[in-house]
Amino acid sequence: MSKQIERSMDELYQADPERADAVVFGRVPATNRRGFLGGAGLAAMGAAVGGAIPFSANMPAGLAPAAVAQTASGSQPKKPEPFRFPGKDEGLTVLGDRPLVAETPEHLLDDDTTPLSKFFIRNNGQIPEAAADADAWKFVIDGEVNNPLTITLGELKKRFKAVSYRMILECGGNGRAFFQPTARGNQWTNGGAGCAEWTGVPLSEVLRVAGLKDSARYTGHSGADPHLSGDEKLASISRGMPIPKAMEQHTLIAWAMNGEPLTNIHGGPVRLIVPGWPGSLSHKWLTRIWIRDREHDGSGMTGTSYRVPIRPMVPGGKADDSNFKILESMPVRGIITNPANGARLAAGTRSLALRGAAWDGDHGVARVDVSIDFGATWMQAKAAPPRNRYDWARWTASVNLPSDGYYEVWVRATDNEGRAQPHIAGNWNPQGYGGNPMHRIAVLVG
Ligand SMILES: Nc1nc2c(c(=O)[nH]1)N[C@H]1C(S)=C(S)[C@@H](COP(=O)(O)O)O[C@H]1N2
Ligand SMILES: [Mo]
Numbered sequence: 001m002s003k004q005i006e007r008s009m010d011e012l013y014q015a016d017p018e019r020a021d022a023v024v025f026g027r028v029p030a031t032n033r034r035g036f037l038g039g040a041g042l043a044a045m046g047a048a049v050g051g052a053i054p055f056s057a058n059m060p061a062g063l064a065p066a067a068v069a070q071t072a073s074g075s076q077p078k079k080p081e082p083f084r085f086p087g088k089d090e091g092l093t094v095l096g097d098r099p100l101v102a103e104t105p106e107h108l109l110d111d112d113t114t115p116l117s118k119f120f121i122r123n124n125g126q127i128p129e130a131a132a133d134a135d136a137w138k139f140v141i142d143g144e145v146n147n148p149l150t151i152t153l154g155e156l157k158k159r160f161k162a163v164s165y166r167m168i169l170e171c172g173g174n175g176r177a178f179f180q181p182t183a184r185g186n187q188w189t190n191g192g193a194g195c196a197e198w199t200g201v202p203l204s205e206v207l208r209v210a211g212l213k214d215s216a217r218y219t220g221h222s223g224a225d226p227h228l229s230g231d232e233k234l235a236s237i238s239r240g241m242p243i244p245k246a247m248e249q250h251t252l253i254a255w256a257m258n259g260e261p262l263t264n265i266h267g268g269p270v271r272l273i274v275p276g277w278p279g280s281l282s283h284k285w286l287t288r289i290w291i292r293d294r295e296h297d298g299s300g301m302t303g304t305s306y307r308v309p310i311r312p313m314v315p316g317g318k319a320d321d322s323n324f325k326i327l328e329s330m331p332v333r334g335i336i337t338n339p340a341n342g343a344r345l346a347a348g349t350r351s352l353a354l355r356g357a358a359w360d361g362d363h364g365v366a367r368v369d370v371s372i373d374f375g376a377t378w379m380q381a382k383a384a385p386p387r388n389r390y391d392w393a394r395w396t397a398s399v400n401l402p403s404d405g406y407y408e409v410w411v412r413a414t415d416n417e418g419r420a421q422p423h424i425a426g427n428w429n430p431q432g433y434g435g436n437p438m439h440r441i442a443v444l445v446g
Contacts, residue, residue: 017062051406055373067442095186099123103191107340114194125225125236134269143291146211160201167390172278175435178425181316183432200254204247220296221283238298275390276361315428329361331436334413347446358413359392404446
């Protein structure tokens with residue numbers, strides 16, 4: 001297949017899946033499977049993916065094979081530029097440089113605890129200068145409280161008992177790249193997430209000292225990062241949460257990540273960690289928590305920002321504001337972290353060890369299943385118990401490969417409410433929240 005066809009393949013699959021199948025594989029019958037492909041079609045398909053396809057009969061028509069898809073979950077962008085940022089792995093994928101946004105390819109999320117070097121970065125504004133004296137960093141809690149507080153990090157550490165939890169931090173837009181038509185914003189695949197050990201004090205303890213008034217309904221967060229324009233009156237972002245979320249034991253004012261003082265790029269000296277909900281609530285460079293008597297209306301709280309449709313809307317259509325609700329708990333997601341997409345194994349390999357991770361917002365992961373035959377049969381993976389609420393589940397599985405050839409490994413996680421990951425990103429919305437299709441990787445044996 002020519003490079004040119006390869007490049008436009010994904011676009012073609014998105015625009016006209018049937019024609020794409022015809023271009024790539026020759027004529028494909030109008031069934032939902034590729035099982036009736038004649039010899040010529042099968043040969044073309046094999047040539048396109050690099051090998052015979054043992055489970056070709058189960059291959060869904062109109063679905064770009066993981067081997068050629070550009071935005072298929074797990075695919076890498078063409079020739080990624082090495083990421084250059086002090087202390088960061090060169091393999092992170094830059095999604096934007098002003099503001100700086102970088103995601104972690106799935107295969108770099110293979111550690112039990114995501115090291116700092118591999119942790120994704122999401123900024124909405126400028127990166128502020130690093131604080132010279134971390135313990136002197138001050139933030140305010142005011143608004144609907146009886147005793148407004150101004151407290152330094154040094155005092156916070158002295159006055160309150162620290163806790164440490166390993167918890168997922170995930171951008172609200174994670175999975176956005178899987179929406180069709182393209183949704184507005186950074187094109188995250190699955191790598192706008194990481195699982196670090198966060199140390200801090202529960203926000204609830206500090207709010208108890210501040211004394212919430214009966215009128216307290218919502219939080220509103222501010223930080224020290226200047227707006228991209230440099231306009232001091234504008235906030236880079238200012239989101240908030242209902243008081244019950246703020247009062248959860250795992251919602252932290254945090255100053256350490258993986259046992260080290262929080263680095264500047266991750267919001268040090270002090271940030272919020274609000275696990276299970278969009279990462280935008282986990283405010284970096286924290287300067288203020290404003291307790292409000294109503295839903296917060298800061299930057300990122302209005303219009304279609306961090307909002308999802310209540311009733312499905314027409315993909316690509318005009319949004320009706322009254323049909324949107326604030327995105328709260330994040331959807332379930334599973335990824336394969338080893339092998340990487342596009343792995344080549346020696347001829348004769350008959351067993352493949354898989355590793356990965358799965359996580360969910362408020363409900364937790366019930367199970368993780370894998371398939372190597374395009375979803376015809378599934379096998380339950382072995383998931384390690386999470387250390388604490390909001391930790392991810394590390395999972396392993398071993399699959400038998402009946403012969404050499406081209407395989408796709410699919411993973412599907414299911415949450416404790418029985419919701420499994422779909423085949424494609426559903427509930428389309430203009431800014432692309434909630435996209436959590438199954439992750440799949442291409443593996444070639446021989
Ligand atoms: N002050 C401030 N806090 C912020 C942001 C920001 O731009 N400014 N981005 C938010 C978003 S959208 C996400 S996903 C997380 C990312 O945290 P990280 O960069 O440490 O990975 O920080 C959140 N906190
Ligand atoms: Mo985010």
